[in-house]
Amino acid sequence: MTKDARGFVDGVLRYLKQEGKAVSTVPKVQSLLHKVSAQARKEKEAYVTSAVALSNTEKQDLAEILANLIGHAVHLETRVDSSLVGGLKIQVGDWIVDTSLRGQLESMGHLLV
């Protein structure tokens, strides 16, 4: 990250500390991982959106993880959306895991408001 971006992030984190929300505001991946739904377990397609194109290794790793979580192998449909800013958004049926920076910023915004 550039110096400006780091300064901005530091400023936001200082504010969050003052407000006593630093711990709870930034969601961790674990908290975003809801229980895999019954409908998701029936799906054969997994849609993965990222801010930049995934490498083959990343795709392979994700396919493995999703297969273990869902219980069977799924076909990975990837697409790039720069508005995510960073991170990933995974959707299998009605099961969605949003670890994107945009999603995290929106969550922070909702908590702060």
Next chain:
Amino acid sequence: MEQLGIEPSLLLAQIINFAIIVFVLGKLLYKPILDILEKRRREITQGLELTEKMRHEEEKMALKREKLLEVARRESHVILEEARRQAKDEEKDILASAHQEAEQVITKGKAEVERLHEQMRKDIRKEVVELAGIMAKMILSKSITSGDQHKIIQKHIRELKTIESQG
């Protein structure tokens, strides 16, 4: 008597005449006049008594009137005092009511100001947060390199792997 020139028979006749005249006058004139005088005296006495009685009556009436006036004065004083007391009570009630209403208006005003203040604070906070979000997205979009992007993705994949292996 004869030497004095007085005739006894004549004197006698004159005495008899005088007696007759006195008798006649006494019967015919003197008694009615006395009766009239007596009647007049009685009338005057009655008039005086009546006048005295009227004066007494007048005094009694004056006393009665004075008493009535005194009672009326006292009653009017009591009524006036009562009216004053009621007016004061009403004045107090009106003042208390006005004071209470003013208090309510002030309280409502304060609450409204507080509500508006709170609403404004929330609105500003919301706008600041939205603006901060937009700025953060802009800054992060420009500052995160492709290498950073992959580092983030790989970090999230590692976290997912850890969770999956724990579950």
